[in-house]
Amino acid sequence: MAEPIIQIRDLRFARGSRMIFDGIDIDILPGTVTAIMGPSGTGKTTLLKLIGGQLHPLSGSIRVQDEEVPALSRSALYRLRKRIGMLFQTGALLTDLSVFENVAYPIREHTKLPEELIRDLVLMKLEAVGLRGAAGLMPAELSGGMARRVALARAIALDPMMVLYDEPFTGQDPISMGVLVKLIRELNRALGMTSVVVSHDVRETSAIADYVYLLSDGKVMDHGKPDDLWGAKTEWTRQFLNGLPDGPVAFHYPAPPFREDLLGGAGR
Amino acid sequence: MLDLLQRLGRAALGFFRRLGRGNLFLLQTLASMPGMLLRPGLVVRQMWSVGVLTLVIIVVSALFVGMVMGLQGYNTLVDFGAEESLGILVALSLVRELGPVVTALLFAGRAGSALTAEIGLMKATEQLSGMEMMAVDPVQRVIAPRFLAAFLAMPLLAAIFSAVGVFGGYLVGVGLLGVDDGAFWSQMQGKVDFYDDILNGIIKSIVFGFVAGWIALYEGYDAVPTAEGVSQATTRTVVHSALVVLGLDFVLTALMFGG
Numbered sequence: 001m002a003e004p005i006i007q008i009r010d011l012r013f014a015r016g017s018r019m020i021f022d023g024i025d026i027d028i029l030p031g032t033v034t035a036i037m038g039p040s041g042t043g044k045t046t047l048l049k050l051i052g053g054q055l056h057p058l059s060g061s062i063r064v065q066d067e068e069v070p071a072l073s074r075s076a077l078y079r080l081r082k083r084i085g086m087l088f089q090t091g092a093l094l095t096d097l098s099v100f101e102n103v104a105y106p107i108r109e110h111t112k113l114p115e116e117l118i119r120d121l122v123l124m125k126l127e128a129v130g131l132r133g134a135a136g137l138m139p140a141e142l143s144g145g146m147a148r149r150v151a152l153a154r155a156i157a158l159d160p161m162m163v164l165y166d167e168p169f170t171g172q173d174p175i176s177m178g179v180l181v182k183l184i185r186e187l188n189r190a191l192g193m194t195s196v197v198v199s200h201d202v203r204e205t206s207a208i209a210d211y212v213y214l215l216s217d218g219k220v221m222d223h224g225k226p227d228d229l230w231g232a233k234t235e236w237t238r239q240f241l242n243g244l245p246d247g248p249v250a251f252h253y254p255a256p257p258f259r260e261d262l263l264g265g266a267g268r
Numbered sequence: 269m270l271d272l273l274q275r276l277g278r279a280a281l282g283f284f285r286r287l288g289r290g291n292l293f294l295l296q297t298l299a300s301m302p303g304m305l306l307r308p309g310l311v312v313r314q315m316w317s318v319g320v321l322t323l324v325i326i327v328v329s330a331l332f333v334g335m336v337m338g339l340q341g342y343n344t345l346v347d348f349g350a351e352e353s354l355g356i357l358v359a360l361s362l363v364r365e366l367g368p369v370v371t372a373l374l375f376a377g378r379a380g381s382a383l384t385a386e387i388g389l390m391k392a393t394e395q396l397s398g399m400e401m402m403a404v405d406p407v408q409r410v411i412a413p414r415f416l417a418a419f420l421a422m423p424l425l426a427a428i429f430s431a432v433g434v435f436g437g438y439l440v441g442v443g444l445l446g447v448d449d450g451a452f453w454s455q456m457q458g459k460v461d462f463y464d465d466i467l468n469g470i471i472k473s474i475v476f477g478f479v480a481g482w483i484a485l486y487e488g489y490d491a492v493p494t495a496e497g498v499s500q501a502t503t504r505t506v507v508h509s510a511l512v513v514l515g516l517d518f519v520l521t522a523l524m525f526g527g
Contacts, residue, residue, distance in 0.1 A: 049397075052400075052401050054397065054400060054401070078403040078405075079403070081400075081401055081402065081403040082402075082403045084401070086398070086401040088394045088397065088398055088401075089394075090393055090394050092393065092394040092395050092397065092398030093395075093398075094395055094398075094399075095390075095393070095395070105402070105404075106402045106403075106404070109402065109403075109404050109409075110403065151398075154402075
């Protein structure tokens, strides 16, 4: 079996007094699409920020290509980030630059390539996401789905070894979602990248993932290949994947008995 | 009582924590300055945004301030038969005080608030995080050029404010109220000293540019990334800049002209 490109061991992270991760272990293999799924607020985006070195863990190890991310110096971290693309939930396009300039931005910042070559590279990346015709538009003129595709073109501008996707399907119409699903899978294969997709869109993500981690309450609740998880034995996994309203994750927030509350006995 | 002390302590800790973060932010920004020499285009673009676009409000305000000073100064001086000293009064008030101070206050309201809102919104829409993940330092790429532009634009704007203000005083004093043209300019020329008055005014505006730029950019960078957070940060920029500029003006005046 190949060595993991990302290896997370006993990761602990807290925001204030709230423990977000309480000792999680994750392995992500090179060349795969790995999905990180879980209910809202479980820290999926936080996990991507920890992998990218934007946040520091309380303890534990995060190794990306054998580099211990929390221990990296600023310059070493920036060198690593040049090899990682990230697609933010909002797209995070620079609003004062056109689509073309947004995609050209990392190339201009990190290389000294001649202008003609930058132009060709940008057009190739935009062609890959189907938006070469939108090169002259400004971010404000794009739909949500188009903005994410432009952000994807920018994320792959420097041909990274890995792309981190933060909720790529949230708020997308079925066509945009289909386009993004296809792009993530095809780019991963065509560019030989590793993809980490954080999402709670179970069906779309499972359809393209080689491996899935399910997170909740600071723990890895389950992990495995998508088909294995669909036939999972644990009640929590079944509830999450099938979107059942009640189960181990209760429909009701903890509260005193309803009768007692109505009769005014709950102290409110 | 204990509760009051606890709240005071918490507020004081919060204040010093913010002050510490602000100073670290400033150090980081200053450390990025050498990089700006390689990319002057970034600074020029920001000079346009924070300097040139602030010109209209500066010129119009300066004209009215100068005209009011001409009118008020004439009415006071004429009682003593000293209306020919109007040029000195207008010029000294402007180059020593009103030029740097009013320019800084207008700058904080126009350019400072815009800088805070811009940086705050960039943070709220993850543009700064996006840059970090592209291995681009947002302090170097976004903050430093804006800081340098504010620092350079303020003395220029203050100089324009003083010049236009003097012209406003001239329009009212000489044009409307009949003060002698030659006396207006010659007395001004004789009494306004380059080092004591003009240079000290320039130093003040440089300090105000430094502080107003720092406050505006830090408030944006430290803003809570929500609509409400950006709005509060923008308000804080205007309020804090005004208070700090006025307080520093007293300190600088005492150091320069105090005795």
